[in-house]
Amino acid sequence: MTIGIDKIGFATSNYVLKLKDLAEERGIDPDKLSKGLLLKELSIAPLTEDMVTLGAAAADSILTAEDRKKIDMVIVATESGIDQSKASAVFIHGLLDIQPFARSFxxxxxxxxxxxxxxxxKLHIEKYPDSKVLVLASDIAKYGAHxxxxxxxxxGAIAMLLSRNPRILAFNDDNVAQTRDVMDFWRPNYSATPYVNGIYSTQQYLDSLKTTWAEYQKRQGLSLKDFAAFCFHLPYPKLALKGLNKIMDKSLPQAQQDQLKDNFEASILxxxxxxxIYTGSLFLGLLSLLENSDQLKAGDKIALFSYGSGAVAEIFSADLVPGYEEQLSQTRLEELNLRQPLSVADYEQLFFAEAQLDEAGNASFSGYxxxxxxxxxxxxxxxxxxxVEKSS
Structure with missing residues (x-):
């Protein structure tokens, strides 16, 4: 049975901070951000937008009424959870009006x-072939001003609807994972922002890639020549570029090396x-690749490297399904250009605002x-x- 991604959607906030503006305000050389990180803009979420609203919006953009009747599992992956007990998947299940007899966690x-x-x-669908599973990766990466x-x-958030006979990507049974007990990035319950050992985290990312890729090749008998593209977790695109350079097989024909590099460029747009966007970064890269590469074709094999600090890494692959391009958007870059630009002062006020609760634990919001x-x-x-009921 073939199992994979049947639909994929994305949602982000309506506000954007231009990094050239941030660089100017912080007294940083703009090239340090545009070239040093390969970043240009950041989506900024207000207090009324969180990983629940973003995840629901990403899913709402792809689900039909029939999908909502058939989904029997909702899984949300996040490190920006809003409750230590109630799963965000339960909130989202309700917002999307998914049929009640579904497992949500x-x-x-x-x-x-x-x-x-x-x-x-995937394991669930193997056992229950008529199932549809909604997987959401929704996060807000917030480190603090200065x-x-x-x-x-x-x-932002990525929504993926998984089913048998998928129309975009079919997963291969070739996953190789690795776990390391390291402290490269962590956020205790009492902290609103994470603690990061930046250089160490970069080293862990790259070494986990190197060692997991070596084990993957040994177990699966595959090498870089077997792939049309390689997608990476993207905390910032320059780190992923270092990863691609680290595993690049210089013995490949130049044309294939160029294809891998071109597809990488498409994947970071x-x-x-x-x-x-933390949990969604790898899959935002996948979506960007699928919607912007002019070199992919049905049957191509795509490798994916997932990394989560602490740390767990995994490499797996999927094959493009005939007609995959019909399930994708061709206007996403234009839509991103419609976000409202913020000054640095407005970004600081908007992004770091906190709910002001009264003695009974109440607060109301507006501007959404x-x-x-x-x-x-x-x-x-x-x-x-x-x-939100949109005015006509």
Whole structure:
């Protein structure tokens, strides 16, 4: 049985911060961001937009009424969870009006969680072939103003509908994973922002790639020549470029090396304009590749490298299905250009705002008219979400 991604969607916030503006305000050489990180813009989420609203919006963009009747599992991967007990998947299940007899839960392991969700979803469909599983990777990367990680923030969500006989990508049974107990990036419960050992994290990312790729090749009998493209986790695109250079097989014909490099460039276009979205970053790269590469064709094999600090890494592959391009958008870059630009001062106020609760745990919000879903209030410490009725 063939199992894979039947539909894929994306959502981000309506606000954008230009990194050239941030560089000017912070007294940083703009090239340090545009060339040093390969980033151009960051999506900035207001208080009324969180990983629940973003995840719901990403899914809402691809699901039909029939899909909502057939989905029997909702998995959300995030490291930006909004409750220590109730899973964000339960909120999203309700917002999307998915049939009630579905299992809904949340997965966490830094940026790796969505890959684990795909693995679990695939096993479920193998046992129940008529199932459809909604996998969401939704996060807001927030490091704080004036921090080293500030230029790599971002916000967004990827939604993937998995089924048998998929219309975009078919997974191969070739996953190889590796776990290391390291402290390269972590966020204790009492901290609103993470702690990062940046140089060490870069080393862990690249070494996990190198060693997992070596083990993958040994177990599967495959090498870089067997792939049309290689997608990477994208905390920032320059790190992934280092990864591609690290595994590049210089014995390949120059034409194939050029194809891998061109497809890499296609895979980072969206991330360059959105920033880091943690669990969704690898799959935003995949979406960008599929929607922007002019070199892919049905039957091509794509490798994917997933990495979550702490750390878990996994390499797996999928094959493009005939007609995959019919399930994709051709206007996403233009849509990203419609976001409202923010000054640095407005970004600082918007992105780092916190809910001001009264003594009973209440707060109400406004200014969410252009969102698809919104956090509209907190009532006695309960978060209340609604689908936004757009004015005609």
């Amino acid at each position: 949340e997965i966490k392991e830094a940026c790796y969680g969505a890959t684990a969700a795909l693995d679990y979803a 921090t080293p990680g500030e230029p790599t923030q971002g916000a 969206y991330s360059q304009k959105v920033g880091n 008219e252009n969102q698809t879903f919104a956090l509209t209030e907190i009532a006695e410490h309960q978060r209340k979400y609604s689908k």
